[in-house]
Amino acid sequence: MAEYRIDDLARVSGTTVRNIRVYQDRGLLPPPIRRGRTAIYTDAHLSRLRLVTNMLGRGYAFAQIAEMLAAWESGRSLADVLGLEEAMGAPWSSELPAPITIRELRRMFGNQLTPANTRKALELGLLQRQGVGFVAPSPQLLEAGYELVKLGVPLDEVIELAGVLQREVDHVAGLMVGLVRRYVLDPKGEDWLPSGDEVPYYADVLRRLPPVVISALTAAVARSTARVIPDMLGDRLEALIKSSRLSSD
Template sequence: MTTDATTEAATDTGEPALTIDELAAQAGVTVRTIRFYGSKGLLPPPVIGPRRVGHYGPGHVARLALIEELQQQGMTLAAIERYLGQLPPDLTPHDLAIHRAVVASWAPDLVETVSRRELERRAGRPLAAEDVERLEAMSVVMRGDGDTFRVDSGLLRLGVRLLDVPLSQDAILAARKVLIEHSRAAAHELAQLFRGEVAERDARDVKSLSAHMHPLVVQALLTTFQRSLREELSEWLTGSRTG
């Protein structure tokens, strides 16, 4: 989408700076869709500015992206409405982006072999040699035969975003190890807890329960982790100021 410098600057600060036409173009939807989502309560109302023109911000963009991801996972409009209704009302665009990444993880694990050109297309940006090396170190891509790569589609988006994080490769890999170890421990304990509940049920009931519990457990883990991380960072920043 093409915007003027004033609009771009305002958007970067998080202020509502997009008209409904600009929001539609950036999100890849129609104006009619945005209005429909607003009427359903899926999208917050715009901020009314001078001349009674509504303006939208990064939060609207992030929420539309989350809705799109939920639709791609096969959720009905009613299910999306319930899902969004359970989210805390004060989520930032960054929080919504994290939720979108978690929703994307509901899809089955998919490793595909692609060309270098296709890898960059999916990454949404050119990849220098060092970028590919970092993605390999994070086990997001693996070199195949010739100029091909085996790509973990579920991790590619996250891996590409980590390329711009100002952390060393060692720190990112150490964080990955911590997350994997603790998530596996949590998954094991939850599986043990639920196993007792389904022991007397037949296979169809177990499959149905698993399908329903997967997104709910992921959302619960995400919410509790976000709160814990926010508290840890707040304590750290407070200590840094007083230390």
């Protein structure tokens, strides 16, 4: 089992040290293991932290989350709790958030890194503040934006595109996950919680779901790219041929 200090836990989970301490104070996160004066966190803390962050993002208040966690833990063994919680809090990607300084961002985007563009990137979650610098939740997405800017696309247009892309992907991923919810989870009823014997099965469902969604989205994007780029090139070639004919006439 991996071990983390609080700074490492914040980096891996994509949150802040301050948030972790607040969650601990509210009873949403178990206390760390103490080794002398050093606080050590484990994968169990990481799973709980991701679960709490997800529930906060869905609009639940601290008190509601604490009540649901208490209800879930009541009468269940530690293995039951951690088994399903680990699957529920597991990351959907192996990509880790990466710190980035304002100097690095300026080197990438030059004078296009305006206060307005920075604010928009923060609003969309493309960047997160961390001390005097930032964290990129998805370094790959940041790199893709950088490549588009290098090609000549304005940064504000790239940021706008990132927002549209996230909304569209959320919608499609939601459709796929919704099917699993409708046919696997909902038939059990809204108040249902898995028993100890059922935990391994539903934990396996949750672990298998992210790779299926990611694989389907990746395949769909590849197919779309294979159609869209040749269409664009064909349009440009047709325009060049027409222009050449007009010039010769």
